[in-house]
Amino acid sequence: AQSVTQPDIHITVSEGASLELRCNYSYGATPYLFWYVQSPGQGLQLLLKYFSGDTLVQGIKGFEAEFKRSQSSFNLRKPSVHWSDAAEYFCAVGAGFGNEKLTFGTGTRLTIIP
Amino acid sequence: IAGITQAPTSQILAAGRRMTLRCTQDMRHNAMYWYRQDLGLGLRLIHYSNTAGTTGKGEVPDGYSVSRANTDDFPLTLASAVPSQTSVYFCASSDAGASYNEQFFGPGTRLTVL
Numbered sequence: 149a150q151s152v153t154q155p156d157i158h159i160t161v162s163e164g165a166s167l168e169l170r171c172n173y174s175y176g177a178t179p180y181l182f183w184y185v186q187s188p189g190q191g192l193q194l195l196l197k198y199f200s201g202d203t204l205v206q207g208i209k210g211f212e213a214e215f216k217r218s219q220s221s222f223n224l225r226k227p228s229v230h231w232s233d234a235a236e237y238f239c240a241v242g243a244g245f246g247n248e249k250l251t252f253g254t255g256t257r258l259t260i261i262p
Numbered sequence: 263i264a265g266i267t268q269a270p271t272s273q274i275l276a277a278g279r280r281m282t283l284r285c286t287q288d289m290r291h292n293a294m295y296w297y298r299q300d301l302g303l304g305l306r307l308i309h310y311s312n313t314a315g316t317t318g319k320g321e322v323p324d325g326y327s328v329s330r331a332n333t334d335d336f337p338l339t340l341a342s343a344v345p346s347q348t349s350v351y352f353c354a355s356s357d358a359g360a361s362y363n364e365q366f367f368g369p370g371t372r373l374t375v376l
Contacts, residue, residue, distance in 0.1 A: 157302075182364065191266075191352060191367035192305075238304060249295070249320065250365060254304040 150175040150241045154253035161229050162261050169224040169256050171213075171239030180242035181222040182250065183213055187235045195237075198222065209233070234260045264288055266368035268353050274374045275343050283338040283371050285353030293358035294336040295320075295365065296328060298349040305352065311336055312358060343375045 151174045161167050173179055180199055184192040196207025203215040213224045222239060236257050240250040269284045287294065292313045297305040297320075307320030311330040325347060327339045336355075340347055350372050354365040 154304075184367075191369045192354075193367070194364045197364060249307055249310055251307075251321075252297075252305040254302060 150179070150243060150251045152239050152241050152251055152253035154237075154239055154256050156256045157254070158257045158259065160259040160261060163231055164228050167224075167226045167229045167233070167258070169237050169239075169258070171222045171224065171253060172220050173222060173239070173241045174220065175241055175243070177243075179222075181213075181215060182240040182242070183207065183211070183222075183224050184238045184240060184252075185209075185235050186238065186255075192238065195224070229258075229260055231260045231262070234258055266353055266355055266366055268351075268368040268371050270371060271369070272372040272374075274376065275340075277344055277375055278342050281340045281343055281373070283340075283351055283353075283373070285336045285338070285368060286334050287336075287353075287355040287366075287368075288334065289355060289357070289366065290333060291355035291357045291366070292333065293356045294330065295354040295356075296326070296336070296338045297352045297354065298322065298347075299352060299370070300349050308338065308351075343373075345375045347373065348375045349373060 153172045182197045183195040186192045195211050198215045236255045238255045239253040242250050266287045295310045296308040299305050306322045309328040311317045314333050350370050352370045353368040356365045
């Protein structure tokens with residue numbers, strides 16, 4: 149069965165600093181990987197996704213993520229965070245074509261300090 | 263375009279009562295999903311439907327039932343609510359099959375069972 153681990157429950161970053169949120173997955177085949185963001189009181193919005201090809205994927209709001217098969221990781225990065233990036237971030241893994249169910253990590257809450 | 267709507271926004275319910283959470287999408291997506299979100303546990307899949315007329319069990323289906331009479335609607339029913347079903351419930355949909363597409367989420371329903 150597939151699984152996702154987000155080892156950081158809460159991260160605090162200064163505005164303008166760089167950010168990296170960690171995600172490790174477990175899946176026997178090529179995974180389909182996603183990062184979602186949830187602002188307070190809102191639903192989830194897709195930031196970016198990886199299916200195949202280039203291992204560095206670009207997303208919305210200036211985020212990017214790198215797929216590293218050897219490390220079973222899909223870490224999310226942003227070079228300079230803004231106060232509006234404060235939110236909860238979820239990594240998810242899917243089993244692939246024909247099976248659209250996603251398994252989510254437990255999330256990382258991001259706090260931005262001035 | 264509304265995307266996915268959920269009703270009610272929030273509800274307080276006495277234990278033992280029956281409750282149906284409504285979900286409607288206007289994107290003509292064939293697949294729909296129900297998740298519950300609990301602090302420290304992330305999102306867990308309750309039930310899903312790959313196409314109208316079919317449903318399947320997710321990770322935490324006990325105490326919940328779903329139906330998919332048409333493409334647009336995917337109600338979630340708690341036949342006899344218990345306090346452990348206090349949670350935030352999210353409905354999602356995706357255009358599954360031809361390619362692995364993202365899931366779109368509704369705004370959520372906050373349910374409290376007393």
